[in-house]
Amino acid sequence: MNTSIHFRDNNLFPIWDKVQNGQRLTLEDGVTMFRSQDLISIGKMAHAVQQLKSGDAVYYVVNQKIEPTNICVLSCTFCDFAVKQGSANAYEMTIAEILSKLNSDVHEVHITGGLHPDWPWEYYLGMVRDIKKNFPQVDVKAFTAVEIDFFHKKFKMPIDEILRQLYAAGLRTMPGGGAEVFSERIRKLLFNQKIGAKTWFEVHTTAHKLGIPSNATLLYGHIETYEERVMHMVKLRKAQDETHGFLSFIPLAFQPGDTGIKPKNDFTSAIEDLKTIAISRLMLDNFPHIKAYWVMLTEEVASVALNFGADDMDGTVGGEKIAHDAGATSPMTMAKDKLIKIINDAGKIPVERDVYYNALNVNTENVIGKIPYLNSVPFYTHFEKRQFKILPIVPRRMGQLSQKGQIDAGLFSLMDYFAQETSLELMNYCIATRDQVKSVMLFSKEGWQGLNGKKIGIIDDTATSVRLLQVLLEKKYDVKAQFVRMHASVNDHSLYDAVLLIGDEALKANKTGLSGYDLVFDLAKEWYDWKKLPFVFAVWAHKKSLTVEKRSELLEIVQQSLEKGESHLDTIGKVHGQAITLTKHETSEYLEGFNYHLGEREKEAMSIFKKLIEEVEVIS
Ligand code: SF4
Known part of the structure; x- marks a missing residue:
């Protein structure tokens, strides 16, 4: 990591040491950070980790939040949203009303709501099915673990069967709420009718095994202790080690509203919010994304959080009600242009995503694509960005964005280079094997x-x-x-x-x-x-339209970066390798197995492969 930090709190030194060496932080480390006043150093550590995981990318989605009803059979103490049947402000949406809130720009619909006493199972399936049928581009993220458990009990079906039927109807991911904080003490005090950690994890891990990824939240800033906050993260980290099914972690700042748990205006401070985001990034080393949910944080805090470990802003959201009923002061919807501006102003790359975090569009210039695999480490470890920004992105998606002219340069998959030879100019660098590849x-x-x-x-x-x-x-x-x-x-x-x-x-x-x-x-x-030839998996190329000044700057950066990388192949991939269970020796041996310079043999191999590709059927 190239970050230098001027620590004011010496207790953070050993933690930074662990972070730099890719070692996992303990419960005690998490609590030490929460007790520390050195917010900036914690933020810088988190930002260094964020850079490794997401580069300069910050994701957003054009989404619509739907809360189909506020009628709920439970009465959780902290909830200002739910009402009982017959209440003057009770509402129930029909499927037609739900569909009327969607349009062709939306990519994600996020559905959560009250636990309705009377709605039949077919209503929920029909809701998901009709959204998918009428808006095929929309992916449905729906139902918290509390709702899934409610369906399981009410409709007397096993959890996996509930999830299978929802998946068949079109559900693709699940939101992360429901258990608030994994603490029996808090559950008994604030929401004793609601599910605890055991059921929450059962629902989520079952979903993961069925190929339904999900998200996880933490409701903080009420009566929980720092130990409980960190323990919540440690439990999630353990589950993620087993299933790898969590996409993002979303710390949700508690909105006191009229809950009576805290005085109405006793919101969490920006310092507390930023610290929680940063510590989440540091503790949850196996979570791909940390979300700054602007609805609860406010736009201002969310935008600062983009340099404190968060790499996701959520989205345009539409008419969110649950947090606003509890007193959230953010605007009800945020236009796409405004989200893009906030992310650009934070010095990041606005990346429009789908529900799985696949990049759909990039809304800025000077973007360098980075294949996020270990074998690209020699090019990127010492990459001096200057005017460029780095977007880690898998090969296939990079090709799609490049086709739209949204990537200026990068290490392109060979097939994407072939497909875009008229608009891309080859540089003399590549990832080519000597004989085997192992990956x-x-x-x-x-x-x-x-x-x-x-x-x-x-x-x-x-x-x-x-x-x-x-x-x-x-x-x-x-x-x-x-x-x-x-x-x-x-x-x-x-x-x-x-x-x-x-x-x-x-x-x-x-x-x-x-x-x-x-x-x-x-x-x-x-x-x-x-x-009897190497195989070239990826080549460096830039847009032919890149200005002369940018080309020469880029060439100089890549050349210098690779020189430094190649002279330290024994150490540069250590942290990355460790994260995928490789020893230091295995990592350096793997990196030494590649040739990073495009020579005559590599070019010959490329041309033979190209001819062979032309002889077989095109596949997508
Ligand atoms: S938090 Fe959810 S389950 Fe609890 S009362 Fe509110 S809507 Fe119902």
Whole structure:
């Protein structure tokens, strides 16, 4: 990490040491940070971690919050939203009313609401189904663990069956609320009828196993202690180690309203909010994203939080009611242009996303794409950004954004470079193998010949590796298989006869094996044995339209960065490698297995591969 921090609180030194070395923080470390007055140092540590995980990207989504009813069978003490049936301000939305709130710009609908005593199961399924039918571009994020558990009890169906039916209707992810703080003490005091940690985790881990990723929240700033706040994070971190199904963590500042728990105007301070965001980023080392939910934080605090560890602003939200009924003072909706401006003003890249955090659009200039895998570390560890900003993005998505002219330069997947040769100019750098690669692996139940007609699950991120696999199957082995794209969170591979993994996922699975798949093939090794040539997975290129001044600056940066990177291959990937369970030696050995300079043999391999690709059927 290239961050230098002037600590005022010496107690933070050992924590920074751990962070720099990729070591996991303890409960005590978390509490030490909450007790520290050195907010800026905590923020800088979190920002350094954020840079490693998300570069300069800050995500937002064009979304609509829907709360179908405020009628609820429970009466949680902190809730100012719920009412009983027959109350003057009770409301119930029809499906037609819900649909009327959506339009073709929306990418995510976020549904949570009261636990209605009378609505039938078919109403919930119909709601999800009709949204998907009428607005195919919308992904449905719906129902907290409390609601899922309510359905399970009311409709007498197992939790996994409830989730399966919702998934079939169109539900794609789940929000993270419901358990507020994983503390039995607080549950008994504030919401004793509501589910506790055990049920919350059961619902979420079941969803993850079914391929439904979810989010997690923490309601802070009421009666919880610092220990309880940090313990909440530690429990989430443990679950994430097991399922990898959480997308983001959202600290929610408590809105006192008329709950009586705290005086009405006793909001959390900006210092408390920023500290909680920063500590979340530091404690939750295995969560991809930390969200600054502007609805509860206010726009001003949320925008500062983008330099304190948060990399997501949530979205335009529409007419949110739950937090506002409790006294949240933020505007009810935030226009897309305003979100973009806030993110740009914070010096970040506004990235419009979908429900899975796939980048749909980038709304700024001078963006350098970075493939977020270990093998790109030599190019980016010492990358001196100057006027450029870094966007970590998987190969396939980078190609899509580049096609829209939204990426100025970067390490492009070879297939994307081929597809955009007329608009991209090649630089003399690449990621090419010498013989094997170790991170583009086919895990199979069958040998190559046995894969004829079989179904191969392909990790969704890949643009080039899937085509290499196709060429090997069809041109080397004369075998034709069926490819099915899998979402990255899918951890049930049982539907497939073979599975193609790339990047860090492949490296991890290469070490541990993939259950049910006894045969493992390294695609670069297969290529090398066949053609006696390296395989070029990615090449550096920039837009042909880039100004002369920017081109020469970029060339200088990449050259200097790689020089430094190559002279420290034994250490530069240590933290990244550790995060994917590689030892220091395994990491340096892996990095030394690549050639980062585009020479004549690499160019020959590229041209042979291009010809082979032209001879096989186009696949998406
Ligand atoms: S927090 Fe949720 S479950 Fe509790 S009363 Fe409010 S709407 Fe009902």
